[in-house]
Amino acid sequence: MADESDPTTADVLVVGSGVAGCAAALGAARAGKDVLVATKAERPKDATSWWAQGGVAVSRSDAEGFKQDIIAASDDTADPDAVDVLVENANEAVRDVLIETLDVPFDTTGDDPDAFDYGREAAHGERRILHVNASTGRHVLGPFLSHLDDHPNVTLREDTAALDLLTREGRVHGALCEHDGDCEPIYAGSTVLATGGIGALYGRSTNPSGATGDGIAMGALAGADVADMEYVQFHPTVYAGDEPFLLSEALRGEGAVLRNADGGRFMPEHHPDAELAPRDVVARAVAAERERTGEVLLDVSPLDFETEFPDLAANCDERDVDYRTGIPVAPAEHFLCGGITVDSRGRTSLDRLFAVGECSRTGIHGANRLASTSLLEGLVWGLRAGRTAAASGTDPEIVDAPDLRDSDPALPAAFAAEKFTRLREVIDEFVGLSRTPDGLRRASAAIRRLKGEVDAYVRTRTSRELYELRAATVTALLIVRAARENTDSRGCHHLVDTADEPEVHAD
Numbered sequence: 001m002a003d004e005s006d007p008t009t010a011d012v013l014v015v016g017s018g019v020a021g022c023a024a025a026l027g028a029a030r031a032g033k034d035v036l037v038a039t040k041a042e043r044p045k046d047a048t049s050w051w052a053q054g055g056v057a058v059s060r061s062d063a064e065g066f067k068q069d070i071i072a073a074s075d076d077t078a079d080p081d082a083v084d085v086l087v088e089n090a091n092e093a094v095r096d097v098l099i100e101t102l103d104v105p106f107d108t109t110g111d112d113p114d115a116f117d118y119g120r121e122a123a124h125g126e127r128r129i130l131h132v133n134a135s136t137g138r139h140v141l142g143p144f145l146s147h148l149d150d151h152p153n154v155t156l157r158e159d160t161a162a163l164d165l166l167t168r169e170g171r172v173h174g175a176l177c178e179h180d181g182d183c184e185p186i187y188a189g190s191t192v193l194a195t196g197g198i199g200a201l202y203g204r205s206t207n208p209s210g211a212t213g214d215g216i217a218m219g220a221l222a223g224a225d226v227a228d229m230e231y232v233q234f235h236p237t238v239y240a241g242d243e244p245f246l247l248s249e250a251l252r253g254e255g256a257v258l259r260n261a262d263g264g265r266f267m268p269e270h271h272p273d274a275e276l277a278p279r280d281v282v283a284r285a286v287a288a289e290r291e292r293t294g295e296v297l298l299d300v301s302p303l304d305f306e307t308e309f310p311d312l313a314a315n316c317d318e319r320d321v322d323y324r325t326g327i328p329v330a331p332a333e334h335f336l337c338g339g340i341t342v343d344s345r346g347r348t349s350l351d352r353l354f355a356v357g358e359c360s361r362t363g364i365h366g367a368n369r370l371a372s373t374s375l376l377e378g379l380v381w382g383l384r385a386g387r388t389a390a391a392s393g394t395d396p397e398i399v400d401a402p403d404l405r406d407s408d409p410a411l412p413a414a415f416a417a418e419k420f421t422r423l424r425e426v427i428d429e430f431v432g433l434s435r436t437p438d439g440l441r442r443a444s445a446a447i448r449r450l451k452g453e454v455d456a457y458v459r460t461r462t463s464r465e466l467y468e469l470r471a472a473t474v475t476a477l478l479i480v481r482a483a484r485e486n487t488d489s490r491g492c493h494h495l496v497d498t499a500d501e502p503e504v505h506a507d
Ligand SMILES: Cc1cc2nc3c(=O)[nH]c(=O)nc-3n(C[C@H](O)[C@H](O)[C@H](O)COP(=O)(O)OP(=O)(O)OC[C@H]3O[C@@H](n4cnc5c(N)ncnc54)[C@H](O)[C@@H]3O)c2cc1C
Pocket: 015, 016, 017, 018, 019, 020, 021, 038, 039, 040, 041, 046, 047, 048, 049, 050, 051, 052, 053, 054, 055, 056, 057, 136, 137, 160, 161, 162, 163, 194, 195, 196, 197, 206, 207, 208, 210, 211, 214, 215, 246, 334, 335, 356, 357, 358, 359, 371, 372, 373, 374, 375, 376, 378
């Protein structure tokens, strides 16, 4: 066991406190290990998990149907073995953790607490989604964090960012962490990355602003394998005005339809399942219709919107959007299907390093994720990785921490913000819903230049915002590299012909 009197050591260090990190911490804590959760979140809502709307898919009695839906949504690119792991463990993980341990108040059809009101979403062949209104995430993450806060084996450190992994000879020994400007190494027998997604790389995203790809970059810089980075999923129905918010797939699952500026439905021309087609298909169709007619509206008149989706109706009211006449929508970055390559227990290619949740690549999403499978993936892989990390059973080993450079006062105040803006411009222009080989080449050149500038400052300076920027540029390069290497247009990686592309300007 770790020395409990030493706050800089733990048996298992979990980086991130979304659903995946919480599940990993629970798995390891239940195995009797001391777990330290370091999270840069200051509030639960800083994790994407908090924002999840539609819910958590389970297999009910039709496991085969669930597997087929996941594989079909992925355009036949999901790893069938990984899909088996997800689906075969879904019911038990949800029952054990969400229902019996956390008592999540999933919606029911009547007074019987076990008569769940299973929802349906796009590309799901049956009603199999447990939900709490359309704000499931906060009803899962809130109780999860409280449970861990009370757990005798778990220490939660908020507002604490991991900047780099501590490695020696291919083995990971913890992470260098920053809190309130101070940096210290946290040594651990096993380290679990659970840092979430990459939304901050895009101008329009559904993710919270801290989704800067930190875990993926830290893992890749330490030498861990990554895969499927080109598969960046855009959600088709995100409010198109200021303060964008997601309009859950459950709306279309319950009958909402998409109309262009002329009032016409267009999805039936794009896919036999119309509005219930896989996300990548709907997202591209929405973008094309917006381009062609100027606007796309989500028509919620077939539903009792206010009663069935009170949280979303409230979001509309706050923005003075009259949902009775349709809600203007446009695609926005939503989810990364790829990430750090892991096996069925969350093990990466580096010894003692695990990755779970959105920063990992388990293989279940392939080129495109099926709705409401991400919370479940985080839960199932989190528990498995936590248990495996606990069983790895080594004491934390103290290795040399990096020599920190914080003496150079020359980092201009606006440097990180300005470079982030520049990165988003490049990514939005060339690495969006559709890509061209030439655009990707330009993006690669521009991001490489940017990374050179950032690296120069990282050599002389240590700050959270600088390391987030470094993570974002490293992650952006991984996405662009994967997109350039993959000439097969599948799922979220959609290649179109090169034509009259504007020059990208170096600043
Ligand atoms: C609006 C919205 C709706 C969604 N709806 C659904 C849904 O209905 N069903 C579903 O299955 N999925 C849904 N998703 C996707 C799903 O919510 C996420 O993919 C999932 O919650 C990711 O969980 P995670 O634990 O991997 O990451 P997160 O929940 O994002 O947690 C990452 C954590 O890591 C921390 N962190 C990041 N970097 C560092 C660092 N360097 N050091 C320390 N801590 C760090 C963050 O602060 C955060 O606490 C939705 C996503 C969005 C944005």
